Amino acid sequence: MRTPSLFRLLAGIAVAVPATFLLLGASPASAHPMPHSVVLLDVHDTSVTAALELPVTDLQTAAGTTDPVALRTYLTAHIRPVTTDGRPWTVTVGDIAMSRAEQTSTGPYSEVTATAVLTPPAGADVRHFTLDYDVIVHQVVTHIALVSVRQDWAAGQTAGASSVGTVQIDIRSMTVPPLTVDLGKGSAWRGFVAMVHLGGEHILTGTDHLLFLMILLLPAPLLAVRGRWRTPVTPRTAVTRIGRTTLAFTVGHSIALAVSALGHVEFPAWPVEAFIAASILVGAVHAVRPIFPGREALIAGVFGLGHGMAFSFTLAEMQLSTGQLALSLLGFNLGIELVQLLLVALALPGLLAVARLRAGAALRVTGATVTAIAATGWLADRLGAPNPVARAADSAGSHTTPMLAVLAASAIVAVLWGARTRRKKDQTGAVAVSPG
Amino acid sequence: MIDETSRRAAPTRRPWRGFAIGAVAALLIGGGYATANAATVNGKTKDKTAAAPVVQPPRGTGVAAVVNAANAFLATLTDDQKAEVVLDFSAANATAWSNLPCGGTCRPGIGLGTLTDTQLAAAKVVLKAAQGTGHSTGFDQAMQILQADDILADSQGSGSDPAPTGSTDPAATASSDPSATATADPSATATATATATATDVPTDIPSGTPPSGGPGGGGGPGGGGYGSGIYFLAFLGTPSATGTWQLHFGGHHLAVNLTYKAGKVAGASPYFVGVEPTSFTDDAGATVQPLSIMHDGMLKLTSSLTAAQQVKAKLAASFSDVLIGPGKDGQFPTTKEGISVRELTPAQKKLVLAAIHPWVAVVDDATAKQLMKTYESELNQTFVSYSGGLGLDTHGDYVRIDGPGVWIEFICQDGVVFRDQIHFHTVYRDHTRDYGGEFTF
Incomplete structure (x- = not known):
């Protein structure tokens, strides 16, 4: 009975988090014929x-x-x-x-x-x-x-x-x-709450972080056999894998964020950003052909370190005192986790469903290819070659509403599809789709 | 069937239900957000079917002619349109004018672009009766300002919107006008202005008006752009030859405010007029310079100043716009600066009067004549000052005429659309007669 309450919590987050973003107002505009x-x-x-x-x-x-x-x-x-x-x-x-x-x-x-x-x-x-x-x-x-x-x-x-x-x-x-x-x-409380907000916003609009996690989760419901992604694993195994990978990513970026922020370690921005682009590319390749099957969590943790360093740039810009910084770390991380959890929860039904679809492999490869293109664009951009691919990929982060809507719609479609195929299975008694 | 129901509740199914709740919730919120966004998009939904009585030329003379023309114009309108035109004569409505291209969000009235041909013709009859017959002054000048705005619209690519925030967000206008702020707290005043404007102006416009409306909801085509359709006509109070009311006509670079009281014009100011470009060619191939009459009058005056007079007339401060623009009502400097007209030669005094005249001619000829008489009698208490250069051809060149009644400012500014040219901003106010002296500031 623990499982349903967890999902109720997720549902709560699903409502609460986007709602808070709606409350983020635009800054006041001003006009004057002569510049002020x-x-x-x-x-x-x-x-x-x-x-x-x-x-x-x-x-x-x-x-x-x-x-x-x-x-x-x-x-x-x-x-x-x-x-x-x-x-x-x-x-x-x-x-x-x-x-x-x-x-x-x-x-x-x-x-x-x-x-x-x-x-x-x-x-x-x-x-x-x-x-x-x-x-x-x-x-x-x-x-x-x-x-x-x-x-x-x-x-x-x-x-x-x-x-x-x-x-x-x-x-x-x-x-x-x-x-x-x-x-x-x-007050410290107001500062803390604002940082939760900022953390959530950061992951939601930071397309690259999100894409890395999603691409790593894409093959999670599949079993790798002899260098190929083969049959789907059980939903329970898939959920466990997804949970482990997400958790590892969290641990990785939390450690790096804390070390870099509290230790006042300054990483140069561009290698970190390039490393992140590379991590997405690696993830995309892995989604097509398993290159580190079973070790997704480890990879997520290691690359998570890099993402954590990138998060620390946001905090570094703010020139906070040590006390403020400690609270900020906690709040910022909490915000990241909440939104990350929401997005993974929204993506989960789709991921599970795709693994069971006959066209699943094609979808997976398409998704991985698109991601690889974006990652390559980012990588080139961050190594000093600005390009339209990177710009387009970045701009996706400013369309959070449609992004959430698409994710939610995919979840609904996946759930409905799941329910339908199961009912069919129940009615015919035949196994239409193998659960692996 | 019973079997199936029980199966549906089986533990392995529960996760899906959880996701579904979250997904649906997120979708609903997302959808609501998108709808809210869509609702702020400006829409032009005007009922143009209101062809009504044929326009009569105004009967009578002076204020009677204006009132008759006003009533004839109102008779061509639908009830909803009338509600856009006839508004309360409140301080909030009277002072809600601007020189900015902010459409109907920063000024009262009905957009000319929303009128039928018959209605537009009737509106112009009103303006003609109210603004006098002078060449390049009053009505004639106003129509040239509208033409100039069409030039700006063309240069921006079929009236694109250079000020998108202005069209949908009344708050933007308010902060554009941090102006209304001789008081200690600028933001408070600005907010008050916006609120007053948004609430005092009737917004019961036919269906299809964006819910976020405010007065901007009834705005003309484009809302925040340039073009002769984005000029607005309003009657604050009911036009009458006995009561008190005000005519407002304005848009980008134009704000005409004529206040009528008991059959007389109680004030022909504030009058803001500016222009960009300062010179252009109309459809017939003729060169139009809407403000040259004002520019040339001021230039004759500044050019007449001797070296010694220039020293006295020179202001220490610099200007990049007029000082007492929109929202600065009643905020005249306590101390008059510059050279006293008393010290000028009789010929120069005539130049002062000649320089004043084009602004005063914003109103009907008879009233303009009376006002000029008043200003002439006050000449010896009037001051002329300048800042920047005397040539009136460079950014920051500024002239001011400040008397017991009259206040005129003329300034050259770098162009906004045509960056390599200067453009003009000017304002005419009267220390006691702005808005007919109906309000204290």
Whole structure:
């Protein structure tokens, strides 16, 4: 009786997880005929990083220069955060670069991007301060700067942007009033929940991770005999295999994620990403001809290490404190597992059914071929040769709704088909399809 | 049969049922999500069958002619269309105009592109009566702005949508307009504006209107794009020769707001007019320069300034748009800047008046004449200032005329569609007569 309750749990997840994704709103759009400045705040434990996007035309007018050294001085003079009791923060302006951008109704234009680290005096509140900011606006009085929070772990915000306010001239007095920044209360729980979210989203939109797991599971319901995939194994064996492979993948990427994040080990991104592409390719070959039959779990675990390193990039970007990082690891992993479990559960009926179909072999080889093409595209892309195959494969990750719908539909079809063939079998007493 | 039923409940079958529950649930959610997405797609569903009485030329003169034309126009509309045109004369509706190509999401009224030929002709009769007979001013100028927008539409490939977010998301417009924010909290004000607009404007449009509608639901073709069909006409309050009401006509680069009170025009502002491209060739091969009358008037004035006058007139601040654009109602700088017209020569004073006139001519000729008289009497308390260059041919070249009543800004900006050209934005306001002085800000 344990089995049904497990499936009820899965059904619950199937409802809950997609529902949470529906709640992920789009970030607010904004429009202005002339491009405005954008200030994105990343709130850390003891400092705030401000990413600035400054339209060049107005910046040039206001600063009289676009020389990086002079701009650094200019920006430092015009970004003045102070504590609520008036003590100045320190401001360190970092990288300054030039890029192209486009906002609603503006057409394309050039912008300067810069980062500034804002640090409150020792002991001062990082979540409540006054931002006396008048970059460009002090001179180009029709310019505005939209200030928002891009990342605030303790408030549970890991992506998107929530508006803090607009810096603009008060026309009546022709002065620029400082912006009051109130980030509210932060808590570890909110950070944790956000990380569960992020983990789930990461696996759902990370087509490559998902494809690796699925391609490894594709031949799981089959028995390998003399270098060929032959007859289907019993459903129980298939489910056990699928469970073992999934678990091994989880263990692998969890270990790598924890080691790389907690140990502050920095892996270079491209070899890891290329390794992942290669792992999918290997999986695809294995799905056509068994090259490591019975050792899928081991392979999943080993390649899982690589996938875990890739996951760690997401966390590394967030510059979290150790405590936040530990909680993030737990939450992020939990989110990954939940969604992974959901997707495997949705795929399971289809996998089992395909193994029993007469056209099963053709379907399996087709799936493996498509996967191999995507993997090859990714591999080439990550080794420095961008190509349309990789782009198409990546874009699949942004269509999570149809993807889930297809998976769910396949599950339903598989279940119905299973029920029908069994009924037929019951009625005729004959074995229409061999269960192996 | 009994046997089969019992078999179906056999343990080996249970997994399938579990999957089925999960699968169905996921499918339902996915389906709901897709439907919700589909619902936000803008649809044009207008009942165009409403051919009604033949348009009468407006009877009477002045405001009476405007009211008669307005009623004649209303008589050509269906009840649903009337509900789009005749709205409350509330501050929210009156101030809900924009210079942006944001279709019906950021301004009240019915889209010209949704009207039948008869209805459109009747609408133009209203505008003609309300906006005067001047050449390249008022009605004539407005029609040239519409033509210019068709040029933009063509250049974008049959009116493609350069501002997709603007067409479906009223919130986008609100934040476009962080503007309404002399107050401490910009986001709060912006939200208030959006909500007011979305709720105050009747949305009881025939079936087929997207549920996410708002005023944008009744928008014209394309919603967020360019083109002469995406201009909107609204009457805030019921047109009458005795009551108080406002005519709004606007779209990209155009916002005409004429307020009538007891049979008189109580305000011909705010009037936003801009243009891109600044010069183009019409179907007949003639060169059209919709704002040249304004540009040239300002240029004559700035060119007349002596070196000493220029020093006084020069503003310290720089501009990349007009200062008191949409959403900035009532926010005039407390201190007037620049050179006092009192210090100018009589010839220069005439140039100031000549420069003001094209904006004031947004309204019927008689009213424009009266307003000009008022502004003339206030000339000595009026200031002229500029920023950037005096040539009015470069991004950031800016001129302002600020008097006790009149406020005019003219600015050259880099082009948005034609990137290698400048384009013009201008606004005419009146310190006390905007919206007929009906609202305090």
